[in-house]
Amino acid sequence: MFSIKSLFPAVTKAEWTRQVVADLKGKPVESLKRLTPDGLETEPFYTNEDLAQLPLATNQQSQQTGRSLGWLNVPGVRFETESETNTVLRTGLTKGADGFLLDLTEAKTEEIQWSRLLHGLKLSDTPVWFRVDGQSENVAMALKQILPYQLKGGIVDEPVSRSLQSGTHPDAALAQMAEATRLTLDSPHFRTITVGSTVFHNAGATATQELAFTLNSVVEVFDHLTNAGLTMEQLIPKTALTVSVGTSYFTEIAKLRALRILWQRLLLHYSIFDRVGGPIRYSIFIHAQTSTFYDATATPYNNLLRATTEAMSAVIGGCDALTVHPYDTVFGEPDEFSTRIARNISILLKEEAHLDKTLDPSAGSYYLETLTNELVESAWALFLDIEKRGGLLKATESGFVPGELEKAYQAKVEAVKNGRILVGVTKFRVDEEVRVAKPVKFFETLPVLRLPQEFE
Template sequence: MTSLFADIFAPASRQDWLRQVQKDLKDPNGYEGLRWQTPEGFVLEPYYTAEDVSPQTVSAIQAAQKQLPGWLNTPEITPSADIPAASQQAREALDKGADAILFTLPAFTPLSAASVSRLLQGIKLSDTPVYFRALTPAFLPALRQIAPYQLKGGLLIDPVAVYLQTGEIPAAATARALTEASLLTSDSPQFRTICASSHVFHNAGANATQELAFLLSSLADTCDLLTEAGLSIGQVFEKTVLSVSVGTSYFSGIARLRALRVLWQRFVSAYGMAAPPAFIHVQTSTFYDAAVTPYTNLLRATTEAMSAVMGGADLLTVHPYDTVYQAPDAFSERIARNVSVLLKEEAHLDKVADPSAGAYYIEQATDALVQSAWALFMATEQQGGLLAGVANGYIQEQLQASYDARVAELNEGKIMVGVNKFRYDEGALPAPPPPAFPNALIPDRRLAAAFEK
């Protein structure tokens, strides 16, 4: 087949394409107008050829990617004080397409073995992965009491992010609790107890380079805290989940996740170790969700989810379209869960690992993000690490500049559907909720909020 096409079509070089563009546009300088200056500061070309990518670089990128296709559909459940209702909600989700569950738990008082048992009624953690955003001194002992067998799932708690969000809980204290949790579940290799996340940076307005770089810096600080608390660096890496948000820039989202796997390998190798495969949890963005014309959030979540699974997510959490302005109802939760189901059952995206491999554009964008993120990571480390960079204002300055640039783009005509164009307000706008963490060191934002008036 290849030989036949080679005989029919002459090879086309980059210069051949350039001449054709100039001819079609009737402008010898028309090509420059087609180049895209990204928020990360590098230029993307309107087309790429094999001349634009190094075979060695592409091979290294592809070697770092997932080798097996598929992901776990992992809806998030935030229980109220009604633990039995949350348990029933989880079981129904598992019956209707979910593969795993993420519980974001408030501080139950007391968090006893009995309350954990009621929450997990009918769910066996040796069969069904369950992840928790909760960590109190009593939680893991209670979990082990009712589930003494090997567990699947883990804790999605980033000690650095907890500190940045609350401004109160020291990262070292959370790291000590995570160390105890890691030792308590040392017999469960599929129960991951350490998390490095980018959500706090994403929701402050970070661009892709900043999000990846600050994630690595957060992980570096976490490694220091955990090894000081008694874990070996090997134990840290074996138990780590990388948890990231994915935004509305479709191809950038794919490249960002592929770049993260390369960066993970480079980061671990800096400790003189062979890297275990990266394990990545991805959630759709709330930063890009809108409280006005809210059904447009369905469309955003769908493209974000496609980026996530094509980029190689291991776990995917699709937020309901109404998450940012009210407690999701059964309808919005079902639609969110079914986004992932549709991508599996109808789009068959769970049948191929790394489907964008070999696309010149994606490979080049992946490499560009690897290089820019690693450079910014190194610059952050020169500040003394992420926590030191927050203390001296370096991180906040970077994030504020990126956020301001995004708002300026919308003010200058860039379209956000349903927000600054094609808008339809269905009644009075909901009152914005009070900040969850009033003492946060890094702001939690939504891009649409500045236009929802």
């Protein structure tokens, strides 16, 4: 029988290397190696031989266990009034949204008329995530009073992240999170424990730091909630991770894939076992959002392109829900046009690029599998180091975490000063009009930064 392989005999990595050296006219192949911002060394090329050194089956299983195809298109919506916000939500459903991230951080949740706000929405079909500021229990109680069925969506409150920025203790908000979790145990698809990477991402973190510090945050939250009487079996299905996705296309794909592997590794260290004695392979729900760290006020329509590549990284990396920020988020209030374009990015990736048809589409990529594993190992080592220092909060109080993030941010700034291009900021810039960025926030510990601000 004819075989196509007979036309293309196998070539070893050593043979490829010899050919590369010959093409370089004797220059060593090592000269083509590069360092990522994480300090990881990338080879000029990869082959199947590189995969033989990886725990490939385990890593790929982590991407597939408990998951379904596709992702939820979850636009962000800011609460105005009950009627106005309800109109925005119901209109969004007719325009391609699958759910919503509803920002209630500036609202008094105890004064909201919930029936009017959620009129015409059924949260057993349409997931809504309510972003709050230490008010998890209040929201859960309100929803339980008016909605007698199982809910989908969740409550996004990140007490540890808020503590890292403000210097305040997270105990009160964590107590609310514990009660919200108890109140909604009968709704397994309504996640009340959310841990995010954005606080680190927006302080300039590398991918390794972002992954490691997010795991450390999970440990801080789980330790508090188990001390409050909840079991790990109750906590794990109620947990979601929110991850900001930046412009480094392949690194961001690998970052999300690495996060799933690290999640499984973390659970093994919590000694979670099923009835037959094996580890329970809980899939983690990942909500990805496009980055504001790389968005610019100069030539701002380029932010549309940044959001598109970030969204592609997120869905190829395997997010379960995606929020695309409007291109004008960093300097104005998003209008109907910018909101529609942001929502449609996710729709295009589904309906025209068909990226929802394959589970873990980067599986088997020589480069991405290698990069994923390298991020796993580097992040795990940093995670353990932080735990030895007493955990994330203590490592932040001691100055270690802020110091490491400051180094990472300054390295990014220096890279741009030394030639890395920010399109529309340091090159191909067109100032159509003067735009003023929203004030940069500096807190007691971790700041909220943007990389382009140094050059605008």
